[in-house]
Amino acid sequence: MNMTKEEKRTLTQLRVLFLGKQAEAGVWEKGQRHTLSTNLHHLKIYPHQIATLNSTHPTLTNHLKSQPYPLKQTHIHKKKSNPAHCLTLTPHSFTMNSIALKTFVGLRQTSPDAQHFAAQPRLPPPHRKLRIVAGKFSPKLQGRNLRVAVVGGGPAGGAAAETLAKGGVETFLFERKLDNCKPCGGAIPLCMVGEFDLPLDIIDRRVTKMKMISPSNVAVDIGRTLKPHEYIGMVRREVLDAYLRERAKENGASVINGLFTKMDIPKDNNTPYVIHYSSYDNKSSGAGEKRTLEVDAVIGADGANSRVAKSIDAGEYEYAIAFQERVKIPDDKMAYYEDLAEMYVGDDVSPDFYGWVFPKCDHVAVGTGTVTHKGDIKKFQLATRKRAEDKILGGKIIRVEAHPIPEHPRPRRLLGRVALVGDAAGYVTKCSGEGIYFAAKSGRMCAEAIVEGSENGKRMVEEGDLRKYLEKWDKTYWPTYKVLDVLQKVFYRSNPAREAFVEMCADEYVQKMTFDSYLYKTVVPGNPLEDLKLAINTIGSLVRASAIRREMNKLNV
């Protein structure tokens, strides 16, 4: 069957969601064969939505009906039921329901007044017809170009500033600490190297072997399907961030060594925002000099504790606390980690995340994170070090660092001519905790929307111009976030589930799908036969995991 790329992508996401939801609901563990289809009854697609689906995704609708978990006509409910359980799968396709799916703070909500996105039926955005296109209506700027402040010089800010400057916008990039070492594992996907044209000499290590290690220390090598040119890049953030900022500067951005403190929000469209900051430019120590700067628009790229987010009352998000130690280990031990990274899962290293050992130029970064038990983070860190004990023996801790990692997007990511990107917006994926690529990508995407809306800096921009970035972002990445959210809920919930997860990772098909998705940030269309095999193997793994748990429970009695 010929399906469009978009349809294949949606279908792949659907399959994983079906799989995830059924496992999450525990249907396989209960061993009730009929619950598989019963659970599918909970996937309600309303008649008017099926009509949309038919017209936008005709081949997908047919294809779905022939899937291992077919969406038969009998499952399509004829009357509307509680819309509070609605969930939009992709921004442009259709809405589906599941009582098995718990609340999820999604990517489409931008108003702090609105309820969780998961509780909203998918409706056409009310503002769509009213949107003002800057190219037609916004005033032309006289004698100057558009002025934009980018607050924060991490990957999000560096990428945003470069794109703005290249696009003809007068750009001011604020960074409070030009030698900042952002606490970070520093793992980046291959596509980031290409898309952001990163020179290879800023990449410390090219990891081609990734070991996933279960609670009982079963290690699975998950890099077996990588092609010779493929790898995961390992960078030190002080190197990557400085490089991106420098490139923005070369392209015309003014880099200001200053701490953004607050901003005055204008009451109308043509008045500037006033940025208040402490300038450290030309100062080697002491307090900064208080200054202000007037700009037309602001990009908040100032990370998880964003002051720009506070200025626009963007609301809070749940966060994980991540802890990391940089450990200098003897050369012979370092040789083991030359092109290898490790991920440890288990209640000991984290109740809801994973522990890692990532190689850097001359040391390894050992870390872990948690959302649910933040007070125990040091205990988890100790356990992670203990698990890797043999391999890092004789190591010396040269740096200890910790930082929050956002768990989901902020309730509001845009207000007027101010937009949030990267961690300030909350773009880290669950399950993997990945945020560098998404930070750089969102920074660039937001800047592109401003360049386009301002016609290369010649016109004033309006909220509608910046909103285009959000629409594009949500459309492109929402499914990725959702899938990883579900995977985390299914596989990180207990040690038996983690054993199952590691066992599943031994499957070459899983490895290929996972790595392709990670390295290239595209969801690879599945092979139906292999998907079926994967589903059977997953059920097997979970049933075995459940059996193990039952045995363990018996022992505890």
Ligand SMILES: Cc1cc2nc3c(=O)[nH]c(=O)nc-3n(C[C@H](O)[C@H](O)[C@H](O)COP(=O)(O)OP(=O)(O)OC[C@H]3O[C@@H](n4cnc5c(N)ncnc54)[C@H](O)[C@@H]3O)c2cc1C
């Ligand atoms: C321990 C740990 C490990 C991680 N490991 C990985 C990993 O391996 N791979 C991955 O992809 N992601 C990882 N992440 C997530 C990743 O670090 C973030 O998602 C990413 O750094 C977000 O980039 P950003 O540019 O949005 O924000 P940041 O990198 O936080 O950059 C914000 C910048 O703004 C500056 N700033 C802040 N406030 C102000 C202010 N008021 N005025 C001026 N400047 C300001 C800061 O100094 C900083 O340079 C990890 C996170 C942690 C905490």
